[in-house]
Amino acid sequence: MSKARIALVGMPNTGKSTLFNRLSGASARVGNWPGMTVELQGARLLVGARMVELIDLPGLNNLHGFSEDERIARHFLETQPINALIVVLNATQIERQLAFALQIKQLGLPLILILNMADEAIRRKVLIDRDALEKALGCPVCLISAKYGHGTQAVLQALETVLHKEETQADTASRRNTPIDVLLEDDVIEAQTTALLATTVRTPQMPAATYTDRIDNLLLHPGLGIIAFFFILLGLFQIVYSIGAPLQEHLSEALEAAKTVWIAPLLSPLPAPLTSFLLDGLYDGVGTVTTFLPIILTFYLVMSAVEDSGYMARAAFLMDALMSRMGLDGRAFVMQIMGFGCNVPAVMGTRVLRNPLQRRLSMLIIPFSLCSARLQVFLFFTTAVFSPQAAPWVLLSFYVLSFLVAFLTAFIWRGQVGTQEPLIMELPPYRYPTFTYLALQALREAGQFLRGAGGFIVAGVAIIWLLTHLPWGVTPASPQSLAGQIATLTAPLFEPLGIDNLLSIALMFGFVAKEVVVGALAVIYGAGPNELGGVVARNIDWRQAYSFMLFTLLYTPCLATLAAIRRESRSLRFTLTSIAWSVVVAWLASFAFYQIVTR
Amino acid sequence: MLMKPHDPVLTQLDQLPTGMIATVCYIEAQAEMVSRMRALGIKPGNPVSVVRSAPLSGPLQVRAGQTDIILRRAEAASIHVNPTF
Ligand SMILES: Nc1nc2c(ncn2[C@@H]2O[C@H](COP(=O)(O)OP(=O)(O)OP(=O)(O)O)[C@@H](O)[C@H]2O)c(=O)[nH]1
Numbered sequence: 174m175s176k177a178r179i180a181l182v183g184m185p186n187t188g189k190s191t192l193f194n195r196l197s198g199a200s201a202r203v204g205n206w207p208g209m210t211v212e213l214q215g216a217r218l219l220v221g222a223r224m225v226e227l228i229d230l231p232g233l234n235n236l237h238g239f240s241e242d243e244r245i246a247r248h249f250l251e252t253q254p255i256n257a258l259i260v261v262l263n264a265t266q267i268e269r270q271l272a273f274a275l276q277i278k279q280l281g282l283p284l285i286l287i288l289n290m291a292d293e294a295i296r297r298k299v300l301i302d303r304d305a306l307e308k309a310l311g312c313p314v315c316l317i318s319a320k321y322g323h324g325t326q327a328v329l330q331a332l333e334t335v336l337h338k339e340e341t342q343a344d345t346a347s348r349r350n351t352p353i354d355v356l357l358e359d360d361v362i363e364a365q366t367t368a369l370l371a372t373t374v375r376t377p378q379m380p381a382a383t384y385t386d387r388i389d390n391l392l393l394h395p396g397l398g399i400i401a402f403f404f405i406l407l408g409l410f411q412i413v414y415s416i417g418a419p420l421q422e423h424l425s426e427a428l429e430a431a432k433t434v435w436i437a438p439l440l441s442p443l444p445a446p447l448t449s450f451l452l453d454g455l456y457d458g459v460g461t462v463t464t465f466l467p468i469i470l471t472f473y474l475v476m477s478a479v480e481d482s483g484y485m486a487r488a489a490f491l492m493d494a495l496m497s498r499m500g501l502d503g504r505a506f507v508m509q510i511m512g513f514g515c516n517v518p519a520v521m522g523t524r525v526l527r528n529p530l531q532r533r534l535s536m537l538i539i540p541f542s543l544c545s546a547r548l549q550v551f552l553f554f555t556t557a558v559f560s561p562q563a564a565p566w567v568l569l570s571f572y573v574l575s576f577l578v579a580f581l582t583a584f585i586w587r588g589q590v591g592t593q594e595p596l597i598m599e600l601p602p603y604r605y606p607t608f609t610y611l612a613l614q615a616l617r618e619a620g621q622f623l624r625g626a627g628g629f630i631v632a633g634v635a636i637i638w639l640l641t642h643l644p645w646g647v648t649p650a651s652p653q654s655l656a657g658q659i660a661t662l663t664a665p666l667f668e669p670l671g672i673d674n675l676l677s678i679a680l681m682f683g684f685v686a687k688e689v690v691v692g693a694l695a696v697i698y699g700a701g702p703n704e705l706g707g708v709v710a711r712n713i714d715w716r717q718a719y720s721f722m723l724f725t726l727l728y729t730p731c732l733a734t735l736a737a738i739r740r741e742s743r744s745l746r747f748t749l750t751s752i753a754w755s756v757v758v759a760w761l762a763s764f765a766f767y768q769i770v771t772r
Numbered sequence: 773m774l775m776k777p778h779d780p781v782l783t784q785l786d787q788l789p790t791g792m793i794a795t796v797c798y799i800e801a802q803a804e805m806v807s808r809m810r811a812l813g814i815k816p817g818n819p820v821s822v823v824r825s826a827p828l829s830g831p832l833q834v835r836a837g838q839t840d841i842i843l844r845r846a847e848a849a850s851i852h853v854n855p856t857f
């Protein structure tokens with residue numbers, strides 16, 4: 174039996190990725206935000222005895238979409254051989270979404286129609302006659318709740334039936350790859366939809382007030398809404414701080430203890446340079462970075478909860494007025510927040526913007542979004558150098574600065590955009606984030622963080638150890654070492670910023686990935702996970718620390734983000750402009766800060 | 773032309789008072805925009821209402837059937853509606 178390929182299609186935010194995860198056990202990103210999925214993702218599963226490749230597509234508004242994510246879905250449908258389609262609709266909104274299913278039906282592929290979010294449909298008193306719909310459409314129709322796993326078994330059965338039928342029908346090739354443009358959104362479909370709805374669906378005239386409406390009365394209130402926004406932001410960091418920080422402390426104590434009790438004695442028979450490399454290089458460097466893992470994990474947990482709640486769309490609504498004055502719209506603001514996790518998915522998330530120039534402007538400001546890797550650096554410095562009372566406020570100041578610089582950048586470059594594209598998007602209801610899913614998501618993101626940066630971290634600390642210890646015999650990290658010599662060369666650039674020789678070495682490695690920075694400091698200062706804070710505090714004052722953090726916040730985030738910008742903008746020139754802009758802004762900001770506070 | 777007092781009075785969606793229900797009459801926009809609005813449930817014959825508007829002349833929250841939509845005022849102005857009393 175040949176392998177079958179099945180794609181999930183539907184309008185944005187209907188639960189395609191949720192169903193994809195349910196059916197295949199994969200962990201595609203899910204979020205209560207239209208345009209969460211912006212690229213193809215595949216997974217294998219066994220249906221009956223047949224191997225199926227299931228593809229999750231970005232949402233389509235209709236078959237005439239022109240944003241980048243829609244183009245990707247459309248291109249896939251037009252060019253790839255597909256054995257069957259699973260069309261996912263939001264059952265509550267069947268009145269407007271059924272036309273989409275009928276359009277898809279014109280492609281002539283075997284079809285399964287999924288009416289998802291049955292739980293919400295019941296609550297909203299939307300009644301659907303599934304059997305009648307099935308008969309009228311001539312394809313299996315399943316009423317399910319992908320999020321809670323209700324009805325997914327029926328989907329698998331329907332898949333098996335459809336695949337069996339598809340295989341026994343001899344010639345299916347002719348039905349593949351219909352160019353979508355010939356399927357016009359004609360009045361015939363409109364008439365069909367209306368007739369079908371009249372006999373199969375009953376919706377209440379005007380929806381009753383829901384809990385979403387009540388929450389929004391506060392969160393979208395013209396004045397209170399903005400205040401609520403800041404409190405939500407503050408609350409998030411409070412959670413991350415109060416859960417993550419103690420965990421980090423325990424972990425660093427444990428790693429330090431393991432080093433002195435077990436690892437050092439174990440390595441003592443080895444020659445001195447090798448011991449130093451393994452212990453002062455790899456163990457201290459990688460160990461220090463590892464201690465931040467609990468914080469990163471908590472952070473991602475909280476971020477996915479926000480993404481899954483539906484608040485992102487509210488943020489877009491509240492901030493659109495401000496963003497429109499900078500040539501952008503509310504969605505660009507949401508990308509800034511998504512960038513808190515990692516800048517790469519945020520850069521890719523700009524695919525929902527149709528105007529390519531507006532997309533570029535959005536990509537120009539995303540690198541200023543304070544990602545979790547930079548958060549690590551800031552947590553380290555704020556706890557090491559500032560008092561426990563001051564530390565959270567110092568951290569908050571960087572989030573504020575991150576937005577200010579992003580806004581200022583957009584404001585300066587807004588002239589490049591020309592006419593703005595219209596903003597029109599769904600405002601989904603609030604949805605409860607489910608804990609198991611959140612935990613999975615957080616683990617996955619933290620895992621990606623490790624896999625993505627892991628190689629860089631190990632290689633980075635190894636190279637730094639070499640640079641600080643060679644030529645062999647010099648005092649580590651002294652001006653005579655290789656690192657010291659390099660730092661002397663760059664000193665004229667960094668000294669006016671208060672960033673001394675040793676720190677500038679860490680910054681150079683931070684260009685590759687910010688995750689390396691703290692590990693690099695551990696190796697440079699020759700301190701273990703639990704001592705580093707104290708050593709740094711003895712060596713630099715708060716002004717230098719703040720200036721260093723300011724530079725870290727603003728200069729190029731990492732190679733991965735640059736690669737994403739290059740890929741998405743398809744322009745080397747734009748990528749170089751973006752690098753130059755952020756480095757210059759970083760230098761000027763640190764310079765201005767340090768010169769003013771040391772006056 | 774004389775208007776009888778109970779004649780329907782057309783207005784644009786951005787002018788519609790918050791909370792008042794109206795019926796969409798026609799949309800004066802480019803074909804692509806019209807089809808995107810239709811996909812979200814804003815099309816002639818369907819009921820719409822404005823739930824709230826964002827401060828500083830920000831976008832509107834528009835309700836069309838079971839769907840809530842974020843829409844800027846400029847686009848809302850292209851939607852001509854017939855308020856029902
Ligand atoms: N109440 C309820 N919520 C659901 C259900 N299925 C999915 N959701 C939620 O709906 C939101 C959207 O889910 P996704 O799976 O990301 O939707 P998608 O179709 O992949 O969205 P795009 O990738 O943006 O096109 C998430 O917040 C899900 O948790 C369901 O059966 N019931």
Ligand SMILES: [Mg+2]
Pocket residue numbers: 189190191202203209210230231232
């Ligand atoms: Mg998705």
